[in-house]
Amino acid sequence: MKKTLLLIAAAALTAGCAHEKTSYGDARGVETVTNQFGSTDLQQIAEAMARSMQTASAISSGNLPIVTVQEVKNKTSEYIDTRAITDSIRSELQKGGKVRFAVDAPGMTQQTEEIKRQQSEYYAKESAVEKGQMVGAQYRMEGNITSIVKEVKNTKDVYYKFNLQLWNIRNGLLEWSDEKEIRKTTTR
Amino acid sequence: MNAKWLVTAVAGAALVAGCATKKGFEQPGFAFGCPIGEGKVGSMGDLVKAKTAMEGRRTTIQPTEMRCSKTGDLLKIDANLNNDSSSVKRVAYKFRWIDREGMRAAEEESWKPLMLYNNSNLMISTVAPSAKAVDFQLILMSQE
Numbered sequence A: 001m002k003k004t005l006l007l008i009a010a011a012a013l014t015a016g017c018a019h020e021k022t023s024y025g026d027a028r029g030v031e032t033v034t035n036q037f038g039s040t041d042l043q044q045i046a047e048a049m050a051r052s053m054q055t056a057s058a059i060s061s062g063n064l065p066i067v068t069v070q071e072v073k074n075k076t077s078e079y080i081d082t083r084a085i086t087d088s089i090r091s092e093l094q095k096g097g098k099v100r101f102a103v104d105a106p107g108m109t110q111q112t113e114e115i116k117r118q119q120s121e122y123y124a125k126e127s128a129v130e131k132g133q134m135v136g137a138q139y140r141m142e143g144n145i146t147s148i149v150k151e152v153k154n155t156k157d158v159y160y161k162f163n164l165q166l167w168n169i170r171n172g173l174l175e176w177s178d179e180k181e182i183r184k185t186t187t188r
Numbered sequence B: 001m002n003a004k005w006l007v008t009a010v011a012g013a014a015l016v017a018g019c020a021t022k023k024g025f026e027q028p029g030f031a032f033g034c035p036i037g038e039g040k041v042g043s044m045g046d047l048v049k050a051k052t053a054m055e056g057r058r059t060t061i062q063p064t065e066m067r068c069s070k071t072g073d074l075l076k077i078d079a080n081l082n083n084d085s086s087s088v089k090r091v092a093y094k095f096r097w098i099d100r101e102g103m104r105a106a107e108e109e110s111w112k113p114l115m116l117y118n119n120s121n122l123m124i125s126t127v128a129p130s131a132k133a134v135d136f137q138l139i140l141m142s143q144e
Helices: A002-017 A039-054 A082-096 A105-118 B002-023 B044-051
Strands: A066-074 A139-152 A155-168 A174-187 B052-054 B062-071 B074-083 B089-098 B112-116 B120-127 B135-142
Touching: A039 A082, A039 A155, A039 A174, A039 B112, A039 B120, A066 A082, A066 A155, A082 A139, B044 B052, B044 B062, B044 B135, B062 B135, B074 B089, B074 B112, B074 B135, B112 B120
Parallel strands: A066 A139, B052 B135
Antiparallel strands: A139 A155, A155 A174, B062 B074, B074 B120, B089 B112, B089 B135
16 A cells, blocks of 8 residues: 555656656648648648649739638538638738738728728828728639548548639639648558 | 752751751750759759759659749749659658749748659649749658
């Protein structure tokens, strides 16, 4: 009994003393901690989609088309912040310098609030923005991400498919669409 | 006799001109459509060597072919990776983009993992992130 207690105490002491080690890693490195949707998947998807979209004739024509970002539906069984994916795609496209982005639906409240604020009595009239000057988008970007998960005793296989589309708002035509597939398998 | 001579001379000149055109198919400073600057590239092997680098763990996966073209004002690259071993290999790759001044033209790309079956080839394709990116390097790292 005494021996058991001593052992438990020693184990607790060891666990308590086991010091943590923190180090910085490569944010763009290959992450394979689990087979859930991760940073490598997000980065791969954003890069592939942005690069592909830049070659679409609607974008590459050189007249700086205006695009608005709509929802990417998460049809997988896990939680994925799809806004993080579209934000990365938008950043990559913006850096490419071929597209301009119009304020999207989630940002609309902030945009109109700011216009209203500038039109209040606190601002000089000549520097305050006027109502009715916002520019509408010519294209809207939307998509979805789906997954197929299969699991047997020691193996888990996850297949992701990300699909992105660029729609012409005026005529409703699909101007560009592309997909990125990712397969990850974990074995114990 | 003179007319015969003239015809032969014209045919000869046309032949030389034809050959010259074929030889001059590649723009100066380019090999297989890929920018090479002032480097000397005489073969596909030279080009692959000039455009590829290894980082981190070395891999036996080697590019065997590389071709470039332009899509609009963006550089487009196709690179064929070869696994000549009898086992499946895993690698990660990324492209590093360089501008006209030899500076980084874009932020460092993320590593993209790949699986290559034994005795197989895999074509990787990419497009430059912007028109500023006029040159590149393919970086490979083993994921074994």
